[in-house]
Amino acid sequence: MELNGIKPAEGAKHAKRRVGRGIGSGLGKTAGRGHKGQKSRAGGYHKVGFEGGQMPLQRRLPKRGFKSQLLQFNAQITLSALERLGAAEVDLLSLKQAGLVGELIKVVKVIKSGSIGKAVKLNGIGATAGAKAAIEAAGGSVA
Incomplete structure (x- = not known):
C-alpha cells in the first residue's frame, strides 16, 4: 500500500x-x-x-415532578450487607472503607432486606423500623 x-x-x-x-x-x-x-x-x-408568538408547546404543558439534588448524598444498605461486613461496630467511615457506600455519601440508612444474625452496633447510621427491630432482635443496637 x-x-x-x-x-x-x-x-x-x-x-x-x-x-x-x-x-x-x-x-x-x-x-x-x-x-x-x-x-x-x-x-x-x-x-x-x-x-x-403562539404560546409554545413546552410552556403549554404543565410542570410536573422534582428530583432533589441532595439525594446524591444519601445511601441505603441492607441487613444482609451488614451481615457480610461482619463488624461489631459500624459507622459511616467503616462503610466507606468496605466499599459499601460511595465516598460522597453523608447519610446512610439500613433497610430491612435479608436477615442478620450477628450483634451489630450502629453509630450515626439510621435504620427503618423493621431493620431496627431485626438488629435489636439479633442483640445489636441503633444509636
Missing part, C-alpha cells in the same frame, strides 16, 4: 449539494426554500420551539 493510493471508503464522501444553479438541477430558482416567508430569506430564522 502506498500513501498516494489511499482512498476513503466507498460511499463515505459525496458531492456537496449545489443549489440555485438552474432548472435542470432540480434545485434552481428558489433553491429548495419555497416561496416567500421568513425561512426563504438570508439570515431569517427563529429559535428552536418558536411558534410565531
